[in-house]
Amino acid sequence: MNDHLSNDLLVDFVHRELSPADDAMAHAHLAGCVACREAYELEATLTEALRSAAKADEREFPSLVSAAVWDRIRHAEPGPFAKLAAWLRPAYALPVAAAVLIGGFFVSPLAHPAAHPTIAASYYLEAHAAQSAITPLSERSSSPALETSMIAPGSPRGQDDGAAAGAVDVVR
Amino acid sequence: MGEPRTPLEPPTPEQAAFLERAMTQYGKATYNFAYRLTGNEADARDLTQDAFVRVYRAWRSFSPGTSFLSWIYRIVTNLYRDELRRRKGRFQEEIPEDNAPQEFGGQRPLAVTPIDDFVDRQLSEPLSKALAQLSGDQRQVVVLADIEEYSYQEIAEIMGCSIGTVRSRLHRARALLRRLVERAQAQQER
Numbered sequence: 113m114n115d116h117l118s119n120d121l122l123v124d125f126v127h128r129e130l131s132p133a134d135d136a137m138a139h140a141h142l143a144g145c146v147a148c149r150e151a152y153e154l155e156a157t158l159t160e161a162l163r164s165a166a167k168a169d170e171r172e173f174p175s176l177v178s179a180a181v182w183d184r185i186r187h188a189e190p191g192p193f194a195k196l197a198a199w200l201r202p203a204y205a206l207p208v209a210a211a212v213l214i215g216g217f218f219v220s221p222l223a224h225p226a227a228h229p230t231i232a233a234s235y236y237l238e239a240h241a242a243q244s245a246i247t248p249l250s251e252r253s254s255s256p257a258l259e260t261s262m263i264a265p266g267s268p269r270g271q272d273d274g275a276a277a278g279a280v281d282v283v284r
Numbered sequence: 285m286g287e288p289r290t291p292l293e294p295p296t297p298e299q300a301a302f303l304e305r306a307m308t309q310y311g312k313a314t315y316n317f318a319y320r321l322t323g324n325e326a327d328a329r330d331l332t333q334d335a336f337v338r339v340y341r342a343w344r345s346f347s348p349g350t351s352f353l354s355w356i357y358r359i360v361t362n363l364y365r366d367e368l369r370r371r372k373g374r375f376q377e378e379i380p381e382d383n384a385p386q387e388f389g390g391q392r393p394l395a396v397t398p399i400d401d402f403v404d405r406q407l408s409e410p411l412s413k414a415l416a417q418l419s420g421d422q423r424q425v426v427v428l429a430d431i432e433e434y435s436y437q438e439i440a441e442i443m444g445c446s447i448g449t450v451r452s453r454l455h456r457a458r459a460l461l462r463r464l465v466e467r468a469q470a471q472q473e474r
């Protein structure tokens with residue numbers, strides 16, 4: 113084999129996106145070509161670095177966001193949390209302000225279970241378990257917390273399938 | 285962000301439970317995805333908030349048994365694209381403008397270096413800066429392929445484009461990132 117592997121082919125190789133024949137060809141070439149192996153190492157290092165940088169910079173889900181979502185659902189107009197979130201924008205979430213805000217949330221009536229729109233957890237989980245029995249879980253993430261796929265409870269499959277056809281319209 | 289603040293119907297108990305569970309289980313992943321796309325926390329918060337409001341509105345269109353994460357990533361991707369278009373440019377990055385890989389001070393040539401602390405200490409920051417230089421589409425593909433580890437097929441479904449488009453965007457984005465790393469490598473060897 114005289115031709116070296118192109119960078120684009122190596123990118124596909126690193127991402128395991130080559131056809132079985134091309135994959136085998138790339139493997140064989142890499143085994144005998146130092147230059148291509150170095151190029152491959154660079155691609156693999158790049159991917160590893162991106163992953164590692166993302167992991168090192170991982171953030172927690174701000175409770176301010178879920179409070180603001182509930183706030184928007186309860187009120188047509190942006191409520192206090194949305195306004196506070198907007199007000200905080202230029203400050204890029206000062207930790208002290210956030211702490212005060214979160215503290216305030218927990219003593220506010222919003223934090224009371226009665227005020228929170230809830231459903232009996234048991235009902236929801238039962239519905240989920242029942243659905244899971246007939247629907248294989250398909251979440252692809254490796255994180256155990258994300259293994260479970262979301263199941264819409266109380267909605268017959270046919271209805272959901274019908275709605276799914278229009279999902280693009282709703283989602284876009 | 286651009287999400288209209290139109291009145292929302294009061295939630296049914298099932299809808300409220302769906303949203304609550306979605307945020308509890310997928311809030312962090314969604315927020316981090318949004319953060320990687322926008323490069324700053326304020327916009328990531330807005331994007332995540334808008335995405336969950338859409339989840340709330342469209343909760344019945346989610347197909348049980350399919351990946352919720354893919355679904356919400358698709359929502360975030362669409363919102364991000366709309367917002368980019370609206371701003372006719374890019375999001376304000378929190379990282380410095382200067383993209384010169386000055387920080388490289390390691391001793392070993394990159395190509396024969398095992399993936400170790402070099403990656404963590406020397407490459408992370410310049411790579412974050414390089415990511416900021418990519419176009420919105422390229423950035424989405426890199427985040428989905430390299431960080432979230434989706435297949436080209438899955439990325440095509442999330443982004444609503446062909447596999448060929450995913451492939452070519454990724455190739456172009458990686459070529460850009462590669463040039464940066466090679467420049468850094470050259471500085472090292474000096």
Ligand SMILES: [Zn+2]
Pocket residue numbers: 115116117141145146147148149
């Ligand atoms: Zn070769």
